[in-house]
Each structure stands twice: as C-alpha cells, then as structure tokens.
Amino acid sequence: MGEVILEMKGIDKSFPGVHALDHVDLEIRKGEVLALMGENGAGKSTLMKVLTGIYTKDSGTITYEGKEVEFHSAREAQDNGVIIVHQELNMLGHLTVAQNIFIGREFKKGIKIDDKKMNEEAQKLFDRMNVDIDPRETMSKLTVGKQQMCEIAKAISHDAKIIIFDEPSAALTETEIEQLFKIIRDLRSQGMGIVYISHRMDEIKVITDRVTVMRDGTYVGTLITKESTKDDIINMMVGRVIYEDPKEKNMTPPGAPVVLKVEHLNAGKMVQDVSFELHKGEILGFSGLMGAGRTETARALFGADPIDSGDIYINGKKVTIKSPQDAVKCGIGYLSEDRKRYGIVVQKSVAENTTMATLEKFMSGPFINKKKENKIAQEYVEQLATKTPGTDQLVVNLSGGNQQKVVIAKWLTRDCDILIFDEPTRGIDVGAKNEIYKLMNQLAAEGKAIIMISSEMTEILRMSDRIVVMCEGKKTGELDISEATQENIMNMATREIE
Incomplete structure (x- = not known):
C-alpha cells in the first residue's frame, strides 16, 4: 500500500443538541480502497463533509499531501483533487452528458461554448474508464448506473487524487456493480486514494484493502480487510454480533385469513x-x-x-x-x-x-x-x-x-x-x-x-x-x-x- 496522502486527526464537530464527531482520526493512502463503515448516525457523512469543506470543523487538523489544509467549500476541495460522488446524483437531466461533466468549466471558442471539444474530452474520460457512453446523450435518458459513471468521469476530469464513494451501489444492478468495481480497481492502480462508504458487507470484502469503523461519532479502529471476518467488522460497528440467518419455516399462523x-x-x-x-x-x-x-x-x-x-x-x-x-x-x-x-x-x-x-x-x-x-x-x-x-x-x-x-x-x-x-x-x-x-x-x-x-x-x-x-x-x-x-x-x- 502507498504512502499516506491525507490524514485527519482529532476532528471534532458539534451541532445544536448533537456531538456529531468526537476527536475522530482517518488516514487515506495512495493506491488503496479504504472502507468507511458505521451505523447510521455514526458520523461518516459528517466526517466526509468536514473533509470536503461542506462543514467547518470545530477542532482537529487535516493534512493533505504533507500540508495542513482546510477547505471552505466543496468547490475548493474539488479544485484540489478531493471529490465526493454522492449517493443521490447531482446531474442535470436536461443537459447532455458532456455538458454535465464540464458544467461551470465549459470549453469555449470565442464567446461560444465549444460542444465539440467538450464531447471529445468527455469521450477521452470514458475511454480511460472503458465505459460505453455517448457524451452527446441527454443525461435523463441514461440508467442510474450510467449516470453514476458520468459522476465518476466528472471527478476524474478534476484531476482527482482522492475520490469518496457514498453508497455507490445502492441503485445499481449486479452487472453495473461489477463495472463500478473494475473502474475503482483501475483508479487504485493509478495511485488514487479511494474512500468507499457502504453497508453491504460482501462488497466491502471484495473491493477494499482496509476498513475504518466509526461508532457514535467516534473512531473505533481500522482493520486489514483480508485479515478480518464479517463478524469482526459488525462487532466493531455495533458493539455486538448480529447474525443474519435465513428463516427456516413459514411463521404465518395456520389458517390465517x-x-x-x-x-x-x-x-x-x-x-x-x-x-x-x-x-x-x-x-x-x-x-x-x-x-x-x-x-x-x-x-x-x-x-x-x-x-x-x-x-x-x-x-x-x-x-x-x-x-x-x-x-x-x-x-x-x-x-x-x-x-x-x-x-x-x-x-x-x-x-x-x-x-x-x-x-x-x-x-x-x-x-x-x-x-x-x-x-x-x-x-x-x-x-x-x-x-x-x-x-x-x-x-x-x-x-x-x-x-x-x-x-x-x-x-x-x-x-x-x-x-x-x-x-x-x-x-x-x-x-x-x-x-x-x-x-x-x-x-x-x-x-x-x-x-x-x-x-x-x-x-x-x-x-x-x-x-x-x-x-x-x-x-x-x-x-x-x-x-x-x-x-x-x-x-x-x-x-x-x-
């Protein structure tokens, strides 16, 4: 695994009535996929929002590429190569794929937008990802899976060094999940740091290198994925083992109307x-x-x-x-x-x-x-x-x-x-x-x-x-x-x- 590209130390964040983050640590390395896990309300999303400038931390430090930083907006984080691909996609359905990818950064020829250049650059991104999407297609006509591939292409176009995936497979088919994993592995091989937030334990075992667990706004620990069992991870998340055994018999009362x-x-x-x-x-x-x-x-x-x-x-x-x-x-x-x-x-x-x-x-x-x-x-x-x-x-x-x-x-x-x-x-x-x-x-x-x-x-x-x-x-x-x-x-x- 590569060198540490980003380190968050002692991150603290409170909202009225809620201590959301209590001195949390996180380490992201080049060329790895790090799972970030925890129950809903554990603080995962809040921590990522602090990282990407959506929230301002109360205390703690963020060190990125050897320098202490604090991003003040998602745009600033994005411009510095730290990008989050949200579970709820933020694409504009009436625009083309290429227009969505380069929105706010359009290529121009004189005072006019150069759609041809944008289509060409979008195509290069899809070729790099080995994805078959027409940059000229209207976004609303794509499946959710392909829309997500466009979000990833948009992230790569910002020269991303860290990409955070928030529940990326929630609305994908099995085939689309396999394609997503292939892209993530390719990004990892290019030295990118990937944070993968998911509740699907089987995916975590397949795609990640390490697992960091949070509980009730605190950092619990980090495990090497291949050296850990599903029960190890769940026990860290909830403080107890939860078994998901299949139901063995029909429990409907006999003769139920x-x-x-x-x-x-x-x-x-x-x-x-x-x-x-x-x-x-x-x-x-x-x-x-x-x-x-x-x-x-x-x-x-x-x-x-x-x-x-x-x-x-x-x-x-x-x-x-x-x-x-x-x-x-x-x-x-x-x-x-x-x-x-x-x-x-x-x-x-x-x-x-x-x-x-x-x-x-x-x-x-x-x-x-x-x-x-x-x-x-x-x-x-x-x-x-x-x-x-x-x-x-x-x-x-x-x-x-x-x-x-x-x-x-x-x-x-x-x-x-x-x-x-x-x-x-x-x-x-x-x-x-x-x-x-x-x-x-x-x-x-x-x-x-x-x-x-x-x-x-x-x-x-x-x-x-x-x-x-x-x-x-x-x-x-x-x-x-x-x-x-x-x-x-x-x-x-x-x-x-x-």
Whole structure:
C-alpha cells in the first residue's frame, strides 16, 4: 500500500443538541480502497463533509499531501483533487452528458461554448474508464448506473487524487456493480486514494484493502480487510454480533385469513398479469432483479400509478384503488424505496412527519393539537429507538436509518393493516437493519400483513414467509421459505414465464 496522502486527526464537530464527531482520526493512502463503515448516525457523512469543506470543523487538523489544509467549500476541495460522488446524483437531466461533466468549466471558442471539444474530452474520460457512453446523450435518458459513471468521469476530469464513494451501489444492478468495481480497481492502480462508504458487507470484502469503523461519532479502529471476518467488522460497528440467518419455516399462523388478493393485475409495461395472495400475520417477500416490476406492482396497488386491468380484494371485498388516498382508506400503507421523495418531508419535524397520514386525529378545531402530536411522536421515537434530540428536530438532520424509522412511525400511527415495505433497509447500517427486522416481525406477530420488496437475497431469505419472484413485469414463481434457496430464486428471477 502507498504512502499516506491525507490524514485527519482529532476532528471534532458539534451541532445544536448533537456531538456529531468526537476527536475522530482517518488516514487515506495512495493506491488503496479504504472502507468507511458505521451505523447510521455514526458520523461518516459528517466526517466526509468536514473533509470536503461542506462543514467547518470545530477542532482537529487535516493534512493533505504533507500540508495542513482546510477547505471552505466543496468547490475548493474539488479544485484540489478531493471529490465526493454522492449517493443521490447531482446531474442535470436536461443537459447532455458532456455538458454535465464540464458544467461551470465549459470549453469555449470565442464567446461560444465549444460542444465539440467538450464531447471529445468527455469521450477521452470514458475511454480511460472503458465505459460505453455517448457524451452527446441527454443525461435523463441514461440508467442510474450510467449516470453514476458520468459522476465518476466528472471527478476524474478534476484531476482527482482522492475520490469518496457514498453508497455507490445502492441503485445499481449486479452487472453495473461489477463495472463500478473494475473502474475503482483501475483508479487504485493509478495511485488514487479511494474512500468507499457502504453497508453491504460482501462488497466491502471484495473491493477494499482496509476498513475504518466509526461508532457514535467516534473512531473505533481500522482493520486489514483480508485479515478480518464479517463478524469482526459488525462487532466493531455495533458493539455486538448480529447474525443474519435465513428463516427456516413459514411463521404465518395456520389458517390465517387472506387480507389481500390480487388477480391478473396489469399496469403499464412493467406489471403484466400479476396475481398473488397475502395472509394476516404474513411477510410476503417480492424478489427479482432490477427492472423486474416489483416496485411498479406496489405502486399500482397503492394507487400511485394507474391500473390498466385486474381485480383487488381486501378481506374478501372487491375494492377500487385509483389514488394513494383510496389505498390508505383501504388500510394500505406504503414505505417507498425513495423515502426522501415519497416518504417524508425533510424540512418538517419528526412529530409533523409522524402524524402526516393521520392529521385529522390531531386537530382541535382548525388547529393542530401539538401536545397530542408530540406525545404520539415521542412514543414511536422510544418504540423504534429513533436517534433524535427531540420530536421537534427537522428530519433532514437525521441519518438515513432514523429517517426510515420516522416513515414507519407515520404508517404505524395510521394503524394500517397492510404494509408495503419497498427496499426497507436500503442505505441503512446493520444495527438499524436489525431493529427494522425485529419491528417487521413484531408487526407480523400482531397480525399486520406485510409485503417486503428487497434486492438483497439475504434479506429476502431472512424475513419472508413466502416469496413471489418476478422477471420483466411478470410473476415467474412462488416459494414457501422452507423450500427457498438463493439458487432457485435466481433461476426464477432470470427466466421469462412460459
């Protein structure tokens, strides 16, 4: 491994009510991939924001290429070769690929922008990365995976020396993840320092050289990846070992009634003749590869997308669902995979988000009964172990795992009988995952019926009582958990229905 290119020593950062970083150390070396791990709220993102000038540190030192530095903006960090590729991409969809890569640094011929030169330079970057992307293509027409490759190309174009990847694989297919890893290995071979933030333990073992672990805003330690086990890393993250054993048998109560029956559902190109049943107290897993139609099925059920044909029965009664309001009246709650877009209002408080779907219960005349609202919100903060200074905290200031808990609290307040969890633990650490798993099992034991959509095979096998498998908009199989294996799920997930 190469020489140290950047060292952070004793970094301290506080916000009102939160000591986010408590004298944290970090070391990045040339030609290595360093995993930065920790539970949501451990301080990983805050540390990276301090490094890249988004936040100002309270104390501590940052030494970069042998000199003490302090960047005052992300642009200043970028200009010095320290760049973060965010989980939520920051591209402008209406511009071309090349225009996005060189935005603010456009090549010009006289007073006019030289698009030809920008396309040529963008092509050189893609050739270097061995990626097939047309620089003239409109950004919005690319897949999420290719958009991310454009973000990486943009980082390289700044003569990057350190690139920070924040949950880079969260929305990628297996093929795109393999391509991402190839690019990261190439960058490492060129002497670049890579920081890789992820909760996917299997990826960490494959792509990283060392693992630095944070917990509750403090530095816990650094391990050599190849000399460490998964349990070693998890134990450092959470202070205890968490096991993710698959469920061995169907836990649905015998004779449990069917609460939701879907027959021959069609909705656009991605939901074609889908039929299934969901029982009281059951966790029904939906598995399949990216683009299989799982989320589209959930959105159609919830009235978020129009249904072309098919029948939906709730407790044996045929219902018509044309909007999310209809679905909520039928007792269906939907936890979207995109919680910031559909699940919460980040600029509102924990209490306001908790009561959002049941506001009529908290009205006193024309006004909201804040005391009553805060009381129920506090109950769910305690029940779900949500890390927040108080119920008046803005949700934007919470970690991803705690934001997810607020979304769950919203639907628990509504007391929905049918809950759709779409990628419930995406971007969430192992400790928070375990808490959400326990909660889902508890809800099922109380008689709630749960549909869980997940791209993580271990999650599907750990949580489901039965599994519906989809491929290209169609249901290609159904398995009881007692007969489910990764192999037979994958076989169903990669074949068209006959």
